[in-house]
Structures are given as structure tokens and as C-alpha cells.
Amino acid sequence: MVSALAPKLVSPRLAVLIPCYNEAATVAKVVSDFQAALPSAKIYVYDNNSSDDTTARAREAGALVRSELRQGKGNVVRRMFADIEADIYILVDGDDTYDSTVAPALIGKLIDDGLDIVSGKREATGSAAYRAGHVLGNRLLTGLTSVMFGVHLRDMLSGYRVMSRRFVKSLPTAVEGFGIETELTVHAVRMKVPMAEVDTVYKERPEGSVSKLSTYRDGFRILLTIGGLTRRERPLVFYGLIFLFFVLFTFAVGLPLVIEYFQTGLVPRLPTAVLVSSTMVIAFLSLVAGLVLDTVTRGRWEQKRLFYLSIPGPHDFTHP
Numbered sequence: 001m002v003s004a005l006a007p008k009l010v011s012p013r014l015a016v017l018i019p020c021y022n023e024a025a026t027v028a029k030v031v032s033d034f035q036a037a038l039p040s041a042k043i044y045v046y047d048n049n050s051s052d053d054t055t056a057r058a059r060e061a062g063a064l065v066r067s068e069l070r071q072g073k074g075n076v077v078r079r080m081f082a083d084i085e086a087d088i089y090i091l092v093d094g095d096d097t098y099d100s101t102v103a104p105a106l107i108g109k110l111i112d113d114g115l116d117i118v119s120g121k122r123e124a125t126g127s128a129a130y131r132a133g134h135v136l137g138n139r140l141l142t143g144l145t146s147v148m149f150g151v152h153l154r155d156m157l158s159g160y161r162v163m164s165r166r167f168v169k170s171l172p173t174a175v176e177g178f179g180i181e182t183e184l185t186v187h188a189v190r191m192k193v194p195m196a197e198v199d200t201v202y203k204e205r206p207e208g209s210v211s212k213l214s215t216y217r218d219g220f221r222i223l224l225t226i227g228g229l230t231r232r233e234r235p236l237v238f239y240g241l242i243f244l245f246f247v248l249f250t251f252a253v254g255l256p257l258v259i260e261y262f263q264t265g266l267v268p269r270l271p272t273a274v275l276v277s278s279t280m281v282i283a284f285l286s287l288v289a290g291l292v293l294d295t296v297t298r299g300r301w302e303q304k305r306l307f308y309l310s311i312p313g314p315h316d317f318t319h320p
Helices: 027-037 054-060 073-083 100-112 132-149 180-190 215-233 235-264 270-309
Strands: 014-020 042-047 064-067 088-091 117-124 161-164 195-202
Touching: 014 027, 014 054, 014 073, 027 042, 027 054, 027 100, 042 054, 042 073, 054 064, 073 088, 073 180, 088 100, 100 117, 100 161, 100 195, 132 180, 132 215, 180 215, 215 235, 235 270
Parallel strands: 014 042, 014 088, 042 064, 117 195
Antiparallel strands: 088 161, 117 161
16 A cells, blocks of 8 residues: 655656757758657747758747747757756757667666766667767867866766756856867756766768768867866866966976075176066966865855756656
8 A cells, every 4th residue: 555645756847958950951850750759748849040941841840839049058958958847858960860768777777766967878780970180079078077176977078968857957058169078068967966978879961961060170169168168167176276377387487596596696697587486476476366266166066956856756656
């Protein structure tokens, strides 16, 4: 006999979020595949100034179509997170490279294990699906983020994620472009939210679909995003590296002057002496800035954590 005090299990409100830019060749199939995999979910397509008929194809397939005029995937995702109300969010690209059939399993893992994020680690089905340059760039950027923030994921840049409401609504996104995946991961790590990674099939783009990702340009942008997040979320590390650079520079340039002064009692290169004095001042100013900002950042973490905890987690739900 079930106790009257036992929690009543309910079905979660599911929202599939599909940010799109010129995906007319694939968006209808992505929408229909997720409709089949998650019949109870609402499918949202946010168009980002597409020049083709992405919106018409998505609307014909049965998606709820909206627009975001500010260019960039980060801007689209930020708008989606702000506008859409659900209990569980499934974020996926509109290029038909991710496997919709594993979505129920990812959601089940989120609910069963009480997680806030389940990321799909891409396992390519062919060499063209996951180009060597993208693989190498992903590994380098994931490794750098791991060093800076302690991220323990194998595929930080995956575009396929299942997320809880409390994570989505507590994310203060600032990134405009493809760096949004990095910001999602770093926010999750800094907030110490429970998360997992599951292997998922990563398919080749269908014929007629063209990738919007530039290996070098967007890789550089993601690198800048990592630097910006380090400055914002780990200021002591960021400014500590600046401190270390100027200290090493000062010793490398100024040590011969000190040795010569003790040998002769003279300072023959006065401009160099002024330079090394200035760089040492800059070094310690950087260190002080890092210490002060680190204290401020810890206060911000506590506020964000309290807000995150004020939102109910993914519990008391049945599987979709």
C-alpha cells in the first residue's frame, strides 16, 4: 500500500530548444524526429536571421517558431532560456547531426540520478561527421578549460544537452556566439551542479547542409571566451598570471642592473632601471586586483548558488 505522504510522481514539462541559422535543409527532420522521440515535448525553433526558408520549414513541421535578431548562438540560447518555461530542457542543434532517439534515455538519467545536466559526448559515425581539425580544437580547448576550471568532461563543446529548470534559470549568460557551450560548462562546474556525460551518435551533415562553424575563427573566439571567463570567474588566477609575467620580466631585465650596481656602485642605464621599477609596480597592482576581485567573485558565487537552490530540482518526475 502506497503511503498518502509519498510524493506524487508527475510527468515533467519538456521543451526541445533548437537554435537555427540557415538550416532549411535539415530543420524539418530534426523537428519531426524529436516529436517522435518525445511526443509530449514542445518543440521550439528560434531563427537567427536566416536568409533561407528555415522558419517556413520549421513551422510546417509543427514547431513553435520564434526569432532572435541579435546574431550569434549565445544570443539565441539566452533568449530561449529567458522565454521558455519547462521542467526539463533539451538543447540540440538544428543540423540533424545528433541522435533524437537517445533523448528519453538522457532525460531518464537526469531524473533517476538527480542531475542538472546530461551532455551528449559525440561519437562520430564517419570521418566527415567530425573533422580532424574540429576534434583537435575540441581536445585543446577542453584541456585548457579543464586546467583553468577543473572541468572533467571529454566533449565540452557538445551541442546536445539535457538540463534541469534550476540550472537553466540560474545561468547568467553573457557570450554571444559559439562560446555558449563553454559558458554552460564553466557555469555548471563553478556552481558545483551534478552533471554527467553520455556517449551519443554524431552523424554527418545531410547533403545540402553546410556547417556554420569556422575551425580557426570560432576556435579563437572560444579561446577568448575561456580567457574572459577566467578573468570573471577566477580573477586570482588571471591576474596572478599577469603578476607572474611582470615579475619574471622584471628579474630578467633588472638583474644585470642590480649586479652591475653592486660591482661598480653605478646605475649606467637609467631608463631600464625606471622600466623595471614600473613593471614591478604593475605586477603588485595586478596581484592586489586579483585578491580583491577574488573576494568579490566568491560573494557572487554564493548569491548565484542560493538562487540556484531556490528552484526545485528534477525530482518527483516520471520518465517521458
